[in-house]
Amino acid sequence: MIVPQDVIEATEARYRQHAGERQATEEKIKEAGEHRRSILDVDDPARVVLRSRRIMRDPAVREAIAAASAGRLPGLPPEAAAGAEDGLLERLIGGNNFLGVSFLETGVRAARTVGRIHVRDSFGGRGFGTGFMVSPRLLLTNNHVLPDAGTAASSRLEFNYQIGEDGLARTAYLFGLEPQVLFLTDAGLDFSLVAVAAAGRSGNGGPAALDDFGFNRTSGEQGKILLGESINIIQHPEGRPKQLALQQNELVDRLENFLHYHTDTSPGSSGSPLYNNQWEIVGLHHSGVPDRNDNGDILAVDGTVWTPEQGEMRIRWKANEGVRISSILHWLDRASGGLEAAQRQLLAEVLDPAPLPPGEQVPVSGHDPAPQQAAAAVVGTGGDGTDGVVRITVPLEISIRLGAAAGAAAAGGAAPGSVSAEEAISIDPDYSKRQGYDEQFLAAPVPLPVLSAAQRANAAQNRQAGPGQDPAVLPYHHFSLVVERSRRLAWYTAVNIDGALSRTLRRDRDVWFFDPRLGRDEQVGNELYSRNDFDRGHLVRRLDPAWGPDEQTAKVANDDTFHFTNSSPQHKFFNQDESLWAGLEDFLLENARAARQRISVFTGPVFAAADPVYRGVPIPLAFWKIAVFDRPDGGQSATAYLISQRKLVEGILTEAFVPETFQVPVRKVSELTGLDFAGLFALDPLNDRFEEAPGSLESLGTGIPGRQLRSYADLQL
Template identity: 45%
Template sequence: MTSYPDRDAVEKRVHEREDERLRKIAILAEPFGLAKADDPGRVATRIDRLSRTRPDVRPVDPVAIAEGEEDALRDAGTVLERIIRTDDLLGVGYLEGGVRAAKAVGRISIRDDRGRLRGYGTGSLVSPELLLTNHHVLADAATAACSVVEFDYQDGADGLPLPVRLLALDPVRFFAADPGLDFALVAVRATAAELAPFGFNRLVEAEGKAIVGDFVTIVQHPNGERKQIALRENRIVDVLERFLHYETDTEPGSSGSPVFNDQWEIVALHHASVPAPEKGELGGVVNEGVRVSRLLAGLRARTFPPEQQALLAGVFGEPSPVVAAPVTEAIRIDPDYGNRAGYDPDFLAGHRVPLPELSPDLMPLAAVNRQATSEPKHVLPYHHFSAVLNKLRRLAFFTAVNIDGATSVRLRREKDKWSLDPRVPEEEQTGEPVYADNPLDRGHLVRRLDPAWGPSREAAKSANDDTFHFINCTPQHEDFNQNRTTWAGLEDYVLENADNRDLRVSVVTGPVFAADDDQYRGVQLPRQFFKVVAMVRQDGSLSATGYLLSQEQLLQGLEVAAAEFSYGAYRTFQVPVRRIAELTGLSFGPLGDADPLGQQESATTAKEVGGPADLVL
């Protein structure tokens, strides 16, 4: 569960306001109490704001209210009693507005840098791309980078759970927080178009959104449960300079929930519930939320870089300022290879997934890392991934990468600049001459964005650039490499939509070498490629699935002659991990036993994958 903010400060405010709070609650029970329980200026401002959408509402004189003039109190009280209904009868538009407002609210899973769940919070989209929650939910950018938000974690009208849309957060793009006002505003790792189906709840700077006696509604994920709504009798009972006090049912996990008035405007950001000293008032609990007008004033007072200011403009409903085109970040390979940790076999929580082992027949073909200081010396580590090179074929046996979806950074693809790896002889690598003046592409084995994650943009950029080593690519016909096959999205699907506990996967990718592969400029061109994807399910168990990109005829033994091979005929198949081991001569350790397809009766099962629904995970 999430920790509270400065609990002592909250309890002190609640205690100090006890007499004033009780006085206001008593006034609310009097005739025209709604007009008398709050500051006259605030009452007049509230009525003025209501008049903007209600032509039958007339402004009132705050001076007359302050002086207790009976006509003014009667007029103000009548308006407020009519709109801030006390009989719990509301127009159906209230429900329609609530559906729209609740759509933008999601559950935040707070995770540490190992992907372990540390608690839950609630957040709401408040612009096309920014999410608002509490500072004590996302205390810093590092925590935000490891955490995720889940939209539609709720039951539908038929009582069945809706499909959940899980998205990582992107504090590199935008993160702002204030411990005093207990808020955090962070970008979601998705485009505005991808987030559009959830809408957003605009924050309003203007005063007049709520007064003492107004009802509030809180949309929340209490204790990390499915989305719930705390409906009436929830009333504001005190208004402080920076906070509102109100009655409602909340639980841990509700931190960061939006507090709405009856017009579905956010009036506060819920952040704490503390016992009321009088032990009887409001069921013994007072809830506190940060006033939205004060939160926005805090953001107004800060300066942000131009690109972040453009995102923040969406919170205020302002047009985005013109931002200069970002400076091109050219591919740059760090010449110090001693700082690369490579693939981490302990990346998946609770499970060790070692690098594949070469069979005795393949070991003599492995290129040796001349800079290796430990065994095995045939492994070439990069940032967040490793490779093993076949010096005879001059291509990788395989690559293995760790992918952390919670801290990934979406970097622009700049002009490609491929490099040889100085740790192995140049003649053992396939370099630029193979790709010149022909339809062959340099096909990434480790996709450039897969290892692009970490605590900073710089760390992600270094890993992104490392993928532009020739060892990490194979010559692939342009019809294959540029074809939008299911293959290209396998990591994304398993990472973000499968039963993945910590948004982490480890992926092994490589070519399937065959003796009769086409020869071209001294390099044999692979005709099949494999991928093995490992993750941890929500129940803590390991899942590993294998895939081949191939022609259907090639699955049973590569018996099709090279002359008959069509580069445009690639399709994706899910196959048992053990089948990939047979084809490649690699041993995948515990992954064969973790393969749901491998547990089926037929050891040669091959299931064509046309979309996510075809996967067996």
């Protein structure tokens, strides 16, 4: 969510007021890192005692201390046992060198309690925030994420929104919020506590139980974290799939109600939990301190002066602020007296959680996640370690700062041998083998859309078209497309998907290719996409044509999607965010796989005369998709969808706007694009019984009716 300006200004004021104390603390932390002093010397001795006592409650720690004192640690001779207890405590509190496998295991359990909040207010405004469970029924987030009961009632909580080790999105689970059961909020501490519905639904429409995701046990006791210790954060930055930021997120200041720390969070992390290395909640992330130049101007990430039209994501943040969990609990305790009995009982589960089972010390309650696939950790493509950060999927993204990367390759360069010849993107040089989209793929023929005479005259021509081939249509393996010559972008794409033969192929470093059947001046290359926020958005998604009797057949089709002719400029938040549009693509493919079903899908941009021009290319502001499939009763169905990136392209580059997906009549796509899909009108469930929702497509700027989709349950198939 967008952090309100008054919240940022209050954070800056507190940060300035404590500059002297913070600088002294940072110097001590630096000396500890250089081994010129102990990390235990950074904070007040009384707090160190409280911290040590708290750590000592863990049976595993007590056992390690006992082993150290007896000289039984591996490699530690008995005569060196003296002082081992202090050294072990220092390493535990320092946190960077004494993290066993259980640290990640508990972290994965904690991550299940953290969800992405789909924020909707009464005016239809939309954004994302993060929230986390602090009892079996109650969710904690920021006041600026859920400022009132009305917003909470319209919003939703999504668990398991993360990428698996196979690179695919996991099944997400959506729950409603129930402010009528309990809703407490305070703008000063910037928190909101709200009840969550006990039952929800999965992304594929199945039931879901809130109990499956567990909760974090909170404590108002002191001694949970010291100055100089690491803060670990689980978050949905910019509304994206769940990520963990671990280590070197140092606590540098502790105020009465707030914590200041240096970490890799962004405004999209509003409402994220702050953990110590024992996975105890220490705070609630809520704001940041922007970097400014000598004139007081806020700086952008590239060092230039930031302007509001750039959006909050472009601000360079130099520090972050969280609300102390002890302060929130104290506020809730005082407020409990004015609640009804049932509400007090719910709140008691936060203020005074039930005792842990004997021998159980993990501060996160709930079931361990059921394995969805092999849990092997793999280094993700999102980072090569050149910045000292390694990202691991386990099955969510974890960022761990390891320190300087000596001798690392330049960013963007592949390490020698890092991609095998069999895995690298490669293009079949024989274009005569490509059969393209098959109109006879389904039980009844589904032809390509018909171009108007004007469109055909402006279609780029296949210079290698054979006898009987339409030169306006470029065939690839399992898909075809038509390029609009003046815009140098595809008018439409058409792909056949065979769920019975579909294969999952690992995505490698993107390499894109020009199609030699067209002139270079008829295709948009990397010159449009460099040093800006536009991505090369796949029109035919790479996995859709990746099917066949063997992996090699699937791979050549997968690789064919990396032609520039199949790309269209899409804002990075539009293209990378796992919105319902991207989820719809997953939904279609996964259902085709599950049912061993065939589907034909048409996709393309909406070209309009008023499209803004960037680097000589008119940027489409909306995209459409039509899916055609055989029904179990022997008939066929065709459904159409629209999504807009207008507000993103126009410069509203914050997560306050998220592209919304609408189901529309197929005939409306024909009207928008000029493409003739008349043969599909009768197959469309919205063709005869569609009712216009006034203003529902205002963000598309099209003036046509549409059904806004909030989940797959809203689909009419």
